[in-house]
Amino acid sequence: MKFLLAGQPNSGKSTIFNAIAGYRSATANFPGSSVSYTLSRALIHGREVDVVDLPGMYSLTSSSPEAGEAVHFVAEEDWDLIINVLDASRLERSLELTLQLLQLGRPMVVALNMMDEAERHGMKVDVEALSEELGVPVVATIGRRGQGLKALFRVALQTAHCAAPTGTGCFDKEVATAVAKVRVLLEEAGYKSRIPMALTATKVLELDPHFRAKVLEAAPETEAAIDAIIADLQEVHGWSADQVVSGCRHAMAHTIWEKVGELGRPKVGWRERVDRLLLHPVTGGPLMVVILAGVFFLVFGVGQRLEAPLVAWFDALQAMIEGRFPLETLVGSLLSGIFMGVAGGLTIVLPYLLPFLLALAVLEDSGYLPRMAYILDNLMHRIGLHGKSVLPLILGYGCSVPAIMATRILESRRDRRITAALAAFIPCSARTIVIYGLVAAYLGPLWALGIYVLNLVVIMVIGRVLSRFLEGRSPGLILEIPNLAVPSPETLLAKTWLSLKEFLIIAWPVLVVSSLVLSLLEWAGAGGVVNQALAPLTVWTLGLPVAVGMTLIFGILRKELTLVMLVQALGTNQLDEVMTTVQLVVFTLFVVFYVPCVATVAAMARELGWKDTAWISGLTVVVALVLSLAGRLVFTVI
Amino acid sequence: MTLDTVGVLHRSRVIFIEGGQGVRSHLNTLGIHVGDCLEVVERAPFRGPVLVQVNGTRLALGRGVARRVRVEPAETFRPVAGSVITEAG
Ligand SMILES: Nc1nc2c(ncn2[C@@H]2O[C@H](COP(=O)(O)OP(=O)(O)OP(=O)(O)O)[C@@H](O)[C@H]2O)c(=O)[nH]1
Ligand SMILES: [Mg+2]
Numbered sequence: 001m002k003f004l005l006a007g008q009p010n011s012g013k014s015t016i017f018n019a020i021a022g023y024r025s026a027t028a029n030f031p032g033s034s035v036s037y038t039l040s041r042a043l044i045h046g047r048e049v050d051v052v053d054l055p056g057m058y059s060l061t062s063s064s065p066e067a068g069e070a071v072h073f074v075a076e077e078d079w080d081l082i083i084n085v086l087d088a089s090r091l092e093r094s095l096e097l098t099l100q101l102l103q104l105g106r107p108m109v110v111a112l113n114m115m116d117e118a119e120r121h122g123m124k125v126d127v128e129a130l131s132e133e134l135g136v137p138v139v140a141t142i143g144r145r146g147q148g149l150k151a152l153f154r155v156a157l158q159t160a161h162c163a164a165p166t167g168t169g170c171f172d173k174e175v176a177t178a179v180a181k182v183r184v185l186l187e188e189a190g191y192k193s194r195i196p197m198a199l200t201a202t203k204v205l206e207l208d209p210h211f212r213a214k215v216l217e218a219a220p221e222t223e224a225a226i227d228a229i230i231a232d233l234q235e236v237h238g239w240s241a242d243q244v245v246s247g248c249r250h251a252m253a254h255t256i257w258e259k260v261g262e263l264g265r266p267k268v269g270w271r272e273r274v275d276r277l278l279l280h281p282v283t284g285g286p287l288m289v290v291i292l293a294g295v296f297f298l299v300f301g302v303g304q305r306l307e308a309p310l311v312a313w314f315d316a317l318q319a320m321i322e323g324r325f326p327l328e329t330l331v332g333s334l335l336s337g338i339f340m341g342v343a344g345g346l347t348i349v350l351p352y353l354l355p356f357l358l359a360l361a362v363l364e365d366s367g368y369l370p371r372m373a374y375i376l377d378n379l380m381h382r383i384g385l386h387g388k389s390v391l392p393l394i395l396g397y398g399c400s401v402p403a404i405m406a407t408r409i410l411e412s413r414r415d416r417r418i419t420a421a422l423a424a425f426i427p428c429s430a431r432t433i434v435i436y437g438l439v440a441a442y443l444g445p446l447w448a449l450g451i452y453v454l455n456l457v458v459i460m461v462i463g464r465v466l467s468r469f470l471e472g473r474s475p476g477l478i479l480e481i482p483n484l485a486v487p488s489p490e491t492l493l494a495k496t497w498l499s500l501k502e503f504l505i506i507a508w509p510v511l512v513v514s515s516l517v518l519s520l521l522e523w524a525g526a527g528g529v530v531n532q533a534l535a536p537l538t539v540w541t542l543g544l545p546v547a548v549g550m551t552l553i554f555g556i557l558r559k560e561l562t563l564v565m566l567v568q569a570l571g572t573n574q575l576d577e578v579m580t581t582v583q584l585v586v587f588t589l590f591v592v593f594y595v596p597c598v599a600t601v602a603a604m605a606r607e608l609g610w611k612d613t614a615w616i617s618g619l620t621v622v623v624a625l626v627l628s629l630a631g632r633l634v635f636t637v638i
Numbered sequence: 639m640t641l642d643t644v645g646v647l648h649r650s651r652v653i654f655i656e657g658g659q660g661v662r663s664h665l666n667t668l669g670i671h672v673g674d675c676l677e678v679v680e681r682a683p684f685r686g687p688v689l690v691q692v693n694g695t696r697l698a699l700g701r702g703v704a705r706r707v708r709v710e711p712a713e714t715f716r717p718v719a720g721s722v723i724t725e726a727g
Binding site: 058059061089090091092093096121206207239240242243246247250279280281282284370373374375377378381386387411475476477478479480481 | 655659660661662663664665666667668669671672673679680681682683684685686687689693694695696697698699700701702703
């Protein structure tokens with residue numbers, strides 16, 4: 001049996017999914033946090049059920065790729081029941097999607113989620129009455145606290161075996177007549193589809209490009225007749241047909257809301273007051289700078305405090321091991337390789353990664369990201385994009401892979417291409433480790449902050465250039481701003497754990513193996529060959545120690561490796577003793593900008609195709625070279 | 639007049655949405671229809687986006703998008719909750 005979780009963006013689908021499937025689907029407080037579906041098998045009241053978490057969709061129309069995926073899944077795949085998750089605090093609007101889902105004529109249950117938010121807004125909803133109006137079971141839930149979920153899935157199991165709803169609601173007379181006419185037309189033309197004819201007819205009237213293309217492909221002869229019906233509808237109402245149909249649905253949703261809902265006084269709490277400050281034309285911008293700088297210094301402070309004792313402890317351990325098994329022996333060199341890999345992960349990567357991921361999770365779950373999109377919209381226009389691109393770019397500070405996938409929330413292909421290219425330049429958490437662990441640790445946090453600022457400036461310049469060259473239109477910012485929320489500690493931990501697991505089970509083993517390989521190469525004296533081959537780049541051009549050659553190669557595998565490998569290649573934890581300030585800065589600049597890791601390249605190829613991936617990767621190398629070279633020149637002159 | 643010129647805390651009613659079917663249906667599905675009343679909650683400086691409250695949700699609309707929404711002033715009567723009023727067409 002297969003259940004779909006479908007609903008408008010940010011209604012809590014992934015939260016409900018995670019409650020029964022374990023934390024697998026990333027949740028966050030902004031519309032578009034899931035961009036592809038997640039499937040999991042769960043045991044519900046003793047029955048095995050496949051549950052699918054779909055990306056959010058405002059309507060059964062595919063306006064962007066991620067909503068398109070949800071619509072496609074609902075329309076084309078096999079499933080047994082839809083759990084339509086509604087945000088109760090935005091009930092009226094949410095019902096517009098529900099009305100469309102009902103037209104599917106398949107088993108359905110409504111989860112009336114976010115009941116706590118609705119209450120805060122002073123709204124009361126009569127659950128029974130709503131169930132009566134819709135003709136399907138409705139269960140009130142608070143996904144975040146797991147309330148009502150047991151009942152929800154019990155009802156879902158019962159309903160999956162019941163007869164499907166008969167489809168409720170009636171459009172006004174003209175629309176109903178037009179739908180009937182198109183329906184007859186399609187039936188006469190022998191059009192066949194898994195989707196009920198009435199729904200197809202409605203979507204065709206709504207000028208939905210996807211449904212229209214499908215119908216015209218199967219029955220091209222109906223085009224003229226359909227267009228005539230559309231023109232008629234337009235004539236009667238004086239608006240375009242799509243607005244007539246959607247306005248009609250809007251009116252139906254409103255009628256239902258009036259019957260089942262009641263508005264009291266909303267509570268104006270501290271969240272609303274803070275929100276006013278965050279979005280205020282005068283205080284909004286400065287507060288954003290303060291918040292981001294706060295995150296930076298907090299992560300650095302915590303990371304440093306965690307790192308120092310760990311490093312001291314492992315140094316002592318390493319000295320002991322090397323005393324027993326000298327490096328010149330094969331065993332000693334193998335042991336040291338494994339040790340460096342394990343220790344590097346623990347002492348160099350984790351201290352900064354952990355607080356960084358937590359801080360990012362707080363930003364995501366509080367709902368601050370869409371606010372940043374609002375504040376930065378203006379600036380993003382300067383580089384030919386709009387505010388929505390801010391969301392993928394900020395996610396890029398965590399990891400470039402989800403960032404590039406998140407470009408799906410953008411409506412136009414041009415915006416997706418430019419944003420994905422820029423996201424590759426954002427220092428992900430792995431590159432952040434280099435910035436923190438090398439520059440901030442040896443030269444001071446202000447230097448590191450400088451690198452972040454320089455990075456942003458470079459991204460703006462590249463964005464400007466790219467938007468000149470890439471053709472296409474950019475529709476402008478249309479983004480729902482969710483309510484501010486206090487992130488729940490469990491979700492924060494679960495989320496951080498999800499990203500950390502990626503490091504622990506993929507990156508760390510790679511780190512240990514690479515470290516081992518590096519040791520072996522050095523033991524066999526082969527490392528020198530690679531380093532020599534890279535010398536024209538590393539030594540002659542960038543003025544770095546010859547030993548860094550290998551670390552740059554390993555860095556393409558996983559960027560987390562770079563710093564650990566550097567420590568290993570140079571044979572010391574005190575990098576400032578073997579590298580000059582210029583070298584530290586030049587190395588960091590190069591690492592931050594040059595080719596993203598293998599996983600990022602793969603993600604980019606999936607989203608944009610190989611051609612784009614090739615030029616973007618090439619561009620990163622050029623930019624990295626130019627910047628680190630410029631850095632070298634500037635510093636040597638000073 | 640168009641939505642980008644409406645002052646903060648003024649209520650207005652949508653009378654027409656310009657532009658192609660794409661933008662129009664996007665706005666429709668997010669809760670802005672012809673006939674709806676909405677309120678400008680905040681305007682970002684330097685020709686930035688506007689923040690509007692409509693049908694119980696808050697939307698950020700870029701200036702370019704806001705310029706496509708033609709509105710007329712609506713009576714300044716405020717509902718108790720300041721959120722849901724609609725005169726659906
Ligand atoms: N107050 C409250 N918050 C909730 C509830 N359920 C979920 N949330 C929060 O709402 C936000 C969005 O939840 P998600 O599960 O990511 O929503 P989604 O429907 O998967 O969103 P998309 O994937 O973007 O479509 C998260 O910050 C959740 O913690 C609830 O019942 N009450
Ligand atoms: Mg989700």
